[in-house]
Amino acid sequence: xxxxxxxxxxxxxxxxxxxxxxxxxxxxxxxxxxxxxxxxxxxxxxxxxxxxxxxxxxxxxxxxxxxxxxxxxxxxxxxxxxxxxxxxxxxxxxxxxxxxxxxxxxxxxxxxxxxxxxxxxxxxxxxxxxxxxxxxxxxxxxxxxxxxxxxxxxxxxxxxxxxxxxxxxxxxxxxxxxxxxxxxxxxxxxxxxxxxxxxxxxxxxxxxxxxxxxxxxxxxxxxxxxxxxxxxxxxxxxxxxxxxxxxxxxxxxxxxxxxxxxxxxxxxxxxxxxxxxxxxxxxxxxxxxxxxxxxxxxxxxxxxxxxxxxxxxxxxxxxxxxxxxxxxxxxxxxxxxxxxxxxxxxxxxxxxxxxxxxxxxxxxxxxxxxxxxxxxxxxxxxxxxxxxxxxxxxxxxxxxxxxxxxxxxxxxxxxxxxxxxxxxxxxxxxxxxxxxxxxxxxxxxxxxxxxxxxxxxxxxxxxxxxxxxxxxxxxxxxxxxxxxxxxxxxxxxxxxxxxxxxxxxxxxxxxxxxxxxxxxxxxxxxxxxxxxxxxxxxxxxxxxxxxxxxxxxxxxxxxxxxxxxxxxxxxxxxxxxxxxx
Amino acid sequence: xxxxxxxxxxxxxxxxxxxxxxxxxxxxxxxxxxxxxxxxxxxxxxxxxxxxxxxxxxxxxxxxxxxxxxxxxxxxxxxxxxxxxxxxxxxxxxxxxxxxxxxxxxxxxxxxxxxxxxxxxxxxxxxxxxxxxxxxxxxxxxxxxxxxxxxxxxxxxxxxxxxxxxxxxxxxxxxxxxxxxxxxxxxxxxxxxxxxxxxxxxxxxxxxxxxxxxxxxxxxxxxxxxxxxxxxxxxxxxxxxxxxxxxxxxxxxxxxxxxxxxxxxxxxxxxxxxxxxxxxxxxxxxxxxxxxxxxxxxxxxxxxxxxxxxxxxxxxxxxxxxxxxxxxxxxxxxxxxxxxxxxxxxxxxxxx
Numbered sequence: 001x002x003x004x005x006x007x008x009x010x011x012x013x014x015x016x017x018x019x020x021x022x023x024x025x026x027x028x029x030x031x032x033x034x035x036x037x038x039x040x041x042x043x044x045x046x047x048x049x050x051x052x053x054x055x056x057x058x059x060x061x062x063x064x065x066x067x068x069x070x071x072x073x074x075x076x077x078x079x080x081x082x083x084x085x086x087x088x089x090x091x092x093x094x095x096x097x098x099x100x101x102x103x104x105x106x107x108x109x110x111x112x113x114x115x116x117x118x119x120x121x122x123x124x125x126x127x128x129x130x131x132x133x134x135x136x137x138x139x140x141x142x143x144x145x146x147x148x149x150x151x152x153x154x155x156x157x158x159x160x161x162x163x164x165x166x167x168x169x170x171x172x173x174x175x176x177x178x179x180x181x182x183x184x185x186x187x188x189x190x191x192x193x194x195x196x197x198x199x200x201x202x203x204x205x206x207x208x209x210x211x212x213x214x215x216x217x218x219x220x221x222x223x224x225x226x227x228x229x230x231x232x233x234x235x236x237x238x239x240x241x242x243x244x245x246x247x248x249x250x251x252x253x254x255x256x257x258x259x260x261x262x263x264x265x266x267x268x269x270x271x272x273x274x275x276x277x278x279x280x281x282x283x284x285x286x287x288x289x290x291x292x293x294x295x296x297x298x299x300x301x302x303x304x305x306x307x308x309x310x311x312x313x314x315x316x317x318x319x320x321x322x323x324x325x326x327x328x329x330x331x332x333x334x335x336x337x338x339x340x341x342x343x344x345x346x347x348x349x350x351x352x353x354x355x356x357x358x359x360x361x362x363x364x365x366x367x368x369x370x371x372x373x374x375x376x377x378x379x380x381x382x383x384x385x386x387x388x389x390x391x392x393x394x395x396x397x398x399x400x401x402x403x404x405x406x407x408x409x410x411x412x413x414x415x416x417x418x419x420x421x422x423x424x425x426x427x428x429x430x431x432x433x434x435x436x437x438x439x440x441x442x443x444x445x446x447x448x449x450x451x452x453x454x455x456x457x458x459x460x461x462x463x464x465x466x467x468x469x470x471x472x473x474x475x476x477x478x479x480x481x482x483x484x485x486x487x488x489x490x491x492x493x494x495x496x497x498x499x500x501x502x503x504x505x506x507x508x509x510x511x512x513x514x515x516x517x518x519x520x521x522x523x524x525x526x527x528x529x530x531x532x533x534x535x536x537x538x539x540x541x542x543x544x545x546x547x548x549x550x551x552x553x554x555x556x557x558x559x560x561x562x563x564x565x566x567x568x569x570x571x572x573x574x575x576x577x578x579x580x581x
Numbered sequence: 582x583x584x585x586x587x588x589x590x591x592x593x594x595x596x597x598x599x600x601x602x603x604x605x606x607x608x609x610x611x612x613x614x615x616x617x618x619x620x621x622x623x624x625x626x627x628x629x630x631x632x633x634x635x636x637x638x639x640x641x642x643x644x645x646x647x648x649x650x651x652x653x654x655x656x657x658x659x660x661x662x663x664x665x666x667x668x669x670x671x672x673x674x675x676x677x678x679x680x681x682x683x684x685x686x687x688x689x690x691x692x693x694x695x696x697x698x699x700x701x702x703x704x705x706x707x708x709x710x711x712x713x714x715x716x717x718x719x720x721x722x723x724x725x726x727x728x729x730x731x732x733x734x735x736x737x738x739x740x741x742x743x744x745x746x747x748x749x750x751x752x753x754x755x756x757x758x759x760x761x762x763x764x765x766x767x768x769x770x771x772x773x774x775x776x777x778x779x780x781x782x783x784x785x786x787x788x789x790x791x792x793x794x795x796x797x798x799x800x801x802x803x804x805x806x807x808x809x810x811x812x813x814x815x816x817x818x819x820x821x822x823x824x825x826x827x828x829x830x831x832x833x834x835x836x837x838x839x840x841x842x843x844x845x846x847x848x849x850x851x852x853x854x855x856x857x858x859x860x861x862x863x864x865x866x867x868x869x870x871x872x873x874x875x876x877x878x879x880x881x882x883x884x885x886x887x888x889x890x891x892x893x894x895x896x897x898x899x900x901x902x903x904x905x906x907x908x909x910x911x912x913x914x915x916x917x918x919x920x921x922x923x924x925x926x927x928x929x930x931x932x933x
Binding site: 161163164166167168169170171172173174177181182185186188276277 | 630631632634651652653654657658659661663665666667668669678679682683726730
């Protein structure tokens with residue numbers, strides 16, 4: 001049901017519409033336009049050749065990574081949710097750890113093991129050649145991105161309607177047949193979403209190839225090098241187009257697959273999704289494969305932790321707190337910046353997203369589908385490219401518009417302030433609040449607002465008193481997601497950062513690229529611990545409010561508390577999209 | 582196929598869902614499992630299908646103990662409450678699934694699917710997607726999918742609860758017709774007493790996991806075993822007469838509304854007194870000028886074909902049902918004094 005929009009609502013909506021066009025559409029279009037209009041055909045031709053070469057590398061990495069990570073995600077989801085075994089809840093927790101880090105952090109552990117002075121390559125095998133390159137990238141991305149696939153597929157597994165399988169069993173199908181003819185086809189939408197996101201993340205990850213790629217660079221890392229090393233924005237934009245095309249293709253393929261079919265029954269959640277009879281061999285294989293994946297995760301974090309306490313990895317293995325003193329003494333500012341950025345973005349972006357979702361779903365407005373689409377676009381655009389878009393657009397005065405009005409005015413780079421970083425992140429993650437908002441609104445009584453109006457409350461009062469309290473769970477879920485995403489983001493903001501508002505991820509990348517591997521490990525460890533700590537605090541706040549409410553009116557609020565849990569739970573186990581670089 | 586349940590007990594954690602239930606079903610019979618939600622009827626049905634492992638007891642199919650058989654082997658076919666039609670398959674693929682699993686030849690499959698589609702009146706629906714179908718059509722596909730594998734037992738789990746009233750009535754007739762044509766032994770779970778009465782050969786009434794009564798619809802309606810059954814099946818007037826005496830002629834003698842009634846009894850041979858309640862149905866109360874009881878109207882509701890009058894008689898309330906035949910329609914108002922009589926044979930003892 002849609003209500004007539006009042007004047008202030010329309011004004012607000014137009015403002016939102018303009019800003020989304022401005023901060024999403026314009027940068028993306030700009031980068032494409034800038035890349036194509038680079039002047040002489042020779043330059044374009046040359047740039048294209050170079051881009052195609054790196055595109056081949058990118059695809060060579062992304063294809064197998066997508067396949068392997070999605071398969072591992074599926075395996076882990078099946079094992080951890082549908083097979084009963086000892087230690088399962090611990091494994092469910094461990095498998096999520098890679099989420100609180102940018103994906104390239106695994107590379108630090110990789111260097112420690114396989115680098116020039118790596119534990120395995122140097123000390124154990126005595127190799128002199130480094131195994132840096134293609135396989136390293138693929139392995140590290142697989143470890144980092146399987147978790148992403150796991151998250152999405154496990155949400156599908158938890159929502160599965162067990163009746164379908166019961167029906168197949170009832171009709172005489174064997175367990176294997178049920179899995180392949182019923183269970184798996186029903187999960188296709190989530191599997192394609194997972195595969196798409198893994199593909200996008202892999203395509204846009206420039207940190208891993210940068211650190212451990214050696215001579216093997218991908219389109220994304222080449223983009224980074226072109227801008228930071230060669231200051232060649234035109235070629236970078238041109239390469240950006242080639243990075244964008246496969247990402248958009250993946251995005252639309254996925255839309256086609258999951259838009260075509262809406263399988264979820266609204267029926268009750270299945271309490272018992274575990275397989276009652278499962279052959280010991282199958283069980284063993286599933287558990288050991290998942291165990292292997294978790295083993296990699298443990299290795300990764302274990303070595304990062306070890307490295308953080310080691311004097312000089314590869315040369316001097318004595319224990320030290322030296323790196324921590326250094327970090328806390330001189331290098332802590334980036335962490336403060338990261339937290340400030342993540343908090344600010346999480347609040348603004350989630351709130352805005354949820355409000356937009358609410359307006360779009362309840363009001364008669366124009367350009368609804370267009371706005372929804374625009375807000376979702378950043379999910380498909382690699383962060384680094386989005387960043388270049390901002391660079392191209394906003395280096396001109398008046399938020400970039402000046403380019404057309406005062407072409408001869410001297411360019412003001414990036415507004416000269418830190419605000420642009422907040423803006424790019426807010427618009428980049430707008431879709432998260434939008435999606436959680438949609439999900440919640442589906443269960444919200446559409447007559448709440450008319451009821452409040454009917455009792456004499458105005459628009460604003462209704463929103464503050466009635467609607468927002470209902471939307472809080474969606475906000476909380478989006479908040480937690482956006483907080484983690486912003487804490488670990490790098491690609492989108494790396495070109496927009498000034499020395500004084502440097503963030504932790506950027507510092508990690510810089511240090512990991514240098515020889516100070518111990519310090520890099522310390523930074524990575526600190527970032528993980530900090531994110532973890534804050535996430536725990538937020539979880540407590542979210543649930544604590546619920547607890548108070550529960551004590552106040554024992555039954556009245558219980559439902560909402562459960563909602564918060566459900567949605568915030570989806571932060572770790574349910575939502576569809578997560579941006580990584 | 583003959584089904585026998587012996588001492589079935591099922592537990593969810595500490596909660597007992599089905600408590601020591603035993604009964605048997607004859608070949609070709611349709612038995613309705615009836616009870617309020619949470620009474621264990623669906624659990625019992627799923628136990629028979631093999632979807633829930635048996636906690637205690639035994640299930641026999643034609644004398645064979647199938648208690649530990651996996652669901653696949655049991656040769657039961659279920660029609661689910663939400664139909665559970667595979668959403669990624671067409672109507673045809675859904676129906677053929679059970680046949681495909683059994684590795685039946687393609688052309689035989691096709692022929693059987695056609696046959697069953699015409700049986701449930703869905704000719705030409707082969708290639709339709711599930712989400713394109715209405716609730717009633719989905720219901721028919723679910724029935725067809727279960728019927729086509731020619732199961733020994735057909736299980737219905739509240740199959741009509743998602744349909745509207747009119748469709749429910751016509752679908753239940755259709756289900757009954759097809760069930761009788763095929764002569765398939767069936768178990769039908771429902772919480773709707775009217776549905777159970779209209780469709781079943783026999784009804785099993787359950788409450789809190791316990792079997793309350795099993796019998797034909799008529800038996801259960803007129804001779805309920807206890808207060809719960811009496812109250813659950815339609816509207817019942819249940820009155821405590823204080824003392825019930827058994828006289829020389831093995832009749833039960835009791836006094837209500839200032840009158841003494843005597844009804845024959847087969848179960849009580851010895852003289853004496855007993856405690857219990859007396860039940861009679863509203864339609865057995867007749868409002869007439871020369872009735873032996875007097876009362877005052879508390880409320881009246883018109884239901885169209887019939888009407889209900891609540892009467893207060895010596896501090897006891899009872900409900901009478903009147904029939905609104907054309908030319909014989911009368912409205913009652915609050916406080917009006919009426920006389921009524923109760924058909925003597927309608928009294929039924931609910932012993933304690």
